Amino acid sequence: MSAQLSVCIFSRSEFLTQSCEQILSKDRYDLTEINSTTEFLGFVEQQKHQLDCLLLEADQELLPSLKQLYAQRMLLPAVIIQQDVKITGNLQTPVTVTNNSSVDEKLMTIGNYFYHPAEVVLPATKLNQMTLLIDQAIAEFLKPSPNNYSLDSAKFSPKRETPDHLDFDIQQRRRLAEKLKERLGYLAVYYKRSPQNFFRNLSPNEKTLFLDNLKSKYCEIILTYFDNDPKLNQEIDDFVNLGFFADLSVSQIVEIHMELMEQFSQQLKIEGRSEEILLDYRITLIDIISHLCEMYRRSLPKEL
Incomplete structure (x- = not known):
């Protein structure tokens, strides 16, 4: 590229x-x-x-x-x-x-x-x-925005619509983010993040939409994490990029994980199944957090 x-x-x-x-x-x-x-x-x-x-x-x-x-x-x-x-x-x-x-x-x-x-x-x-x-x-174009994902916790799978224009939007944002990293490096990308797009600076409605989108993406990662899905690494990268440009903290990622695990736990109880399987997904959380922390580490100026 x-x-x-x-x-x-x-x-x-x-x-x-x-x-x-x-x-x-x-x-x-x-x-x-x-x-x-x-x-x-x-x-x-x-x-x-x-x-x-x-x-x-x-x-x-x-x-x-x-x-x-x-x-x-x-x-x-x-x-x-x-x-x-x-x-x-x-x-x-x-x-x-x-x-x-x-x-x-x-x-x-x-x-x-x-x-x-x-x-x-x-x-x-x-x-x-x-x-x-x-x-x-x-x-501005790279600013995270809600897409056509919604969580169907009863079936443990998101309902997804992927019209051509949505695929193009996602591909274009991904390509631009990759090019910026290549041309400017992580440090420049860090400084070019817009504070107005940080999660803490969003309006209440924007925060809700952003979190709904993030939770849906995390749910997809959970559902395919142990399936050797070739798209998994890209999905993790996309999730981490959203968190990075929104300046999310590790604790917020943990909250998303715990909330989703709670939803799954309730569903398993209804079905009379063991909740022990959910412990395996601690690996998923560690994977996500390590990726996000590494991105922050590589982007922060050395004097900090």
Whole structure:
């Protein structure tokens, strides 16, 4: 896997395109410049698994293409470059654009965003912050989010829906996380974690959704841990990555384990079966904790 980040730039402005080329060094970024909406849509659809970030000039004619990508759940990290803009609130709020042809016209037509909720906005007057905003866009995209998992404790197995767009979302996040580790190393990834995404800083509703997702993933690991499932290592890595970027403590992982074991214990009692089998899953907990601790150990600066 290349350590460079693959960035697609869409802009009709030659000056803006040249500015992007000057700011983004070729040793760190593999750039593709496009100024046609048709070419842009075809390129993204063809290169979706290789692209790391989209750098998009806010353009009304680009909206149909972005709507199509959004409808197909073909989502990628994105930085929206706004010309002559007034930004209110934070990067996730609607942006009002003022120009000669339209006054206070809202470009955000897909909810309250131009492309998708995890995008970030870069005013054209602050292009020198472009590299920082690209990293932030990727960090926002990597933010853990709930998926279509739910726990069916009665059967000891989660109900799972895996539509194509969900598989793509998971694969894309996994690939980006791996590339960041390769290009930046664990230390840089540690510092690029966003504190606003830490579990302790989430809203009560976000905490509930995050924990539900984490518990479901842990349940899947438990159910396949002794089955020699070839996907097990990847599932453990995914679980640990979620915990790492949310800055979870070991005690929180233990709580998840104990809660799940309690659910299983109650079910075994109902079925008149022995609970001793659950003791074997202490190995699973130790495995998970050791992976998480190692990730923290390798990422912390030596002076700490």
